[in-house]
Amino acid sequence: MEIPRFRKAFEEEDIKARLALRIAEIRRRKGISQSRLARKLHTTQQVISDIETFKHPNLTLLTLQRIAEALGARLVVDIR
Secondary structure (H helix, E strand, C coil): CHHHHHHHHHHHHHHHHHHHHHHHHHHHHCCCCHHHHHHHCCCCHHHHHHHHCCCCCCCCHHHHHHHHHHCCCCCCCCCC
8 A cells, every 4th residue: 555655655754854854943043153053063064064954864863863962962761
């Protein structure tokens, strides 16, 4: 059945999009450029751009934790 498969794919993309938007929002609010965040994470500005536009193929919890720390934020994971 296509509906459950479509719903699952939509939910996965929705999570990625919300994470990407939240990372960009916090970064901007704190006045941190993509380049500066990239330096803190020992990566490139392009990688940060890809994360913020949900083009990064697979963000791990460790990567999300490192981003949160670099932004002076806290990562919270919730399973319901």
